[in-house]
Amino acid sequence: MKKLYLAAAAGNLGMLTVGQYFGWASPSLPVLIQRKDETYPVRLTTEEASWVSSLLIIGTMAGCIICAFLVNVIGRKNTMLFAAVPSIIGWLMIAFATSSWELYISRFVAGLSTGITYPAIIIYIGEISPANIRGILTAMLTVTSKFGTALEYVIGPFLSVRNLAFVSLAAPCLLLITFIWVPESPYQLMRRNARQKAITSLIQLRGKNDVYKEADDIEQSVQFDLTNNIDFRKILCVPGNRRALIIMLSLVITHQMSGIQAVEQYAELIFDQTNSKLDGKYLTMILGAVQMISTITCLFIIDRNGRKSLLIISTIGSACSTAMVAIYFQLKHDDVNTNNVTWLPAVGAIMYVIMFSVGLAPIPTVMESELFSTNVKAFATMVNAITSCTIVFGVTKMYLIVADNFGIQTPFWIFTACSFTGAVFMFFYVPETKGKTLQQIQKELHGSSGVKKRFRKQCYVQVRGKDGSEEERNRNCSDVKYLTDE
Template sequence: MTTKETQEAFQWTNVWNQWFATIAANLVMLGHGCIMGWVSPAIPRLTSDHTPLSSGPLSNEQVSWIGSINCIGALIGALSFGYITNLMGSKRSILFLTLPSIVFWLLIEFGNTYYHILIARFVGGWAGGGMQTSLILYVSEIANDNIRGRLGGLLLFLRNIGVLIAYILGAVVDYEYIPYVCVVIPFGFVIIFATLPNTPQFYIAKGDMNKAEYSVKCYKGYQGESRAEDDALYKEYEKLKTMANESKTEEKLQLSDFCNCLNLKLQILSIYPLYQVFQWYRNRADNSQITAAFTIISYAVTVFEKAGTSINPYASSIVLAVALILGSLATTYLADRLGRKLLNLISLMGSAIGLFATSLYHYLYMNGIDLSALAWMPVINISLVIFISSAGIMPLTFICSVENLPKKIRTFGMAIISFSISVVAFASVKFFPILVEELNLYGCLMIYGIGSLVGFVFILLFLDDTSGKSLDNVGAKEKTDIACNYV
């Protein structure tokens, strides 16, 4: 067998370090899930006569701002961390995310007015916006092509576990003691994650070849047990150096780079507006959020109360948190096996079915039809929407985006996408009560179901499946496509 054949035949199978690094990095997202989930059990206490705030119980207007201000923070976080990640590298920017996470819990514990809570929510949103940009880039840079989808799915999995932890703490721990428990997570994250090297791409860009080589060996699980492994390591290292050299010779980032990308890669246009539509309905229908729509989990109780189910709405919201976890866990198994496109399609169609069914149930309930025998239906349907969206469209939005964006604009492109999603999320959170009042719950769910079907068509027509493909191929294909336009 020739050296070339040996290189082609070799597969990196010792991926333990990649799994460990991804889980370690996403511990900061676990902590952020607690920040997201904190609001659901906290709002009833803050609006009651027994509120711990010296400014008195929160009004409905104040609650709406607490529910949406974090989306504004996410706008700023997405853009600022796009710059920070480009400057410091993904690892250091992720470590920096612990600062706003800790500040959030300090404000919650020691703040005693509405404005303290408002600032805390803004800071938490800022951290969430940064996580969208930094974490997915870090994982994409260290992961093997054949497991990148599974590793990317861990982001939402650990975030959703954090949400469930916050729900449980809110039920069994006094309001004043919750911050003491949750602040342990970011501190533990720093201790574990700080021991890992930065990504090979970061070290090569900085010209530190020794650390770059060590990083490649670390994340590829190099053991030095065969000639084939040595050849594969050399090939990987040379590929990264070539990419770095090409980046240096490229012109500075220009607006035309984004225009070319959007014109030539219609799948980015498709998944992004589709996500906006999906985000708009999901924030109300099932109250799960992806990084920009953090606080709408609290609306789960409202939705179940309005839906007419006899099941305790607080218990139902716990069921939704479990569905979130199971869905994101399914992503780690299905993302690379079914492929990005098929899983997106299944996710959107399943969400549409669940939303239409819940809309019909609520319409019949509002018109006096006895549905006591079907009291379980809203919980099951909305849990289905939660599960199937968290298994598909929610995590794959960011995974597909980073896989389709060329390397030159990948960091800032992800920041722009995160920023835009946060804009839509803020509007949907802030104006939720008005929308329900105008259209009723069944009308909202019907529109959101139609939005899912529209997204299904977008994905079907425009999204290329990037499962198992190297991120390097994106840049190569981009250059080829641009060249074809000038022939």
């Protein structure tokens, strides 16, 4: 199992950089707008600052499309290594930028890396993890991302823009060095008909030689998926695939529309407008620390209490928290004396990151690695990531515009309404996946939607005999083990 945890730790270095790129804006944009760093030649207007934030998201959308093609062609591992290159280039361009346009390009390049890294590592960790700890390992991706964001919050105010970029450069460099040594996903190796290599990968990941039963299950699952190729039309037409896609899109929309991008990327600017006795940069540091602690806490409960209950509690708590921020700025907008409640937005924001971190932050990532079968996983992950990036771009780009024209309370009321709506959907539609293998989850999704009737066509699968020999048999697709009760 040591190799498994090494692989997960190495992959998380990629998520550390993702978090750092998202956290970089909060301490850096006020410096660039207010011209506090005399050693850095770039100065930004509010409009330019919004583009610096949002171009990261546009690059991420492009990176997601690239990842959908790379992850099955060159493999999960090589895709992660490839993603480290634009990440390094992005930080170097930020460090040596001399104009706003160079910052724009650097953030777009950083987005390419983010868009490739995020889906690839979700797929990789989901495929190498055994069912009993898959929740912890995939939730760790979010913890690492939030740690990267918190790290930027904490060290950003005390470093120049250039030095902050140099410090942040360490994570993608370490990724290149460490990820070379981890094994490829056994699912990917089975896709290439490299059964023996897949078994070797499982032995390395599990730390034991008795992996043939798991290898047979993986091979059977992959063979079924490859025999039944999926395009976008079939994703929508096959009930089980359609249900998985609807669930994930809804989780992604609720995740982003709860307000996380506004709070993370504009935290210091928001706190500076609260008339608090504590500077915005220090409140932002507290926010980052609380977010880290809350996300780590989720690791200890995600495989004990179940995904669904945590999601609902987290979403309702997020709605109540953003409502607190909205109430304060609504009172201020209506010229009501707020001197006695200057604590309200800070408490609301801190409560928001606590509630968001225990469910909405890690669980959509966990479930994204669980809900989709091998043949559709790369494409579905791309669709989810592009949807997420579209919403993130809209929130990041429009937040300052809406807040400047209609008051800060307006976007926070929108976040509150979206969170409450998402909680209702989760209660009625999201399934529980805790403790189930990927094959069991597929069986439930497709079995509950009548997929066995739809797949009454012939599949050619490799069948392993008792004597160890293998032969190809023509079998009805409904007879594939993980889709039946056999």
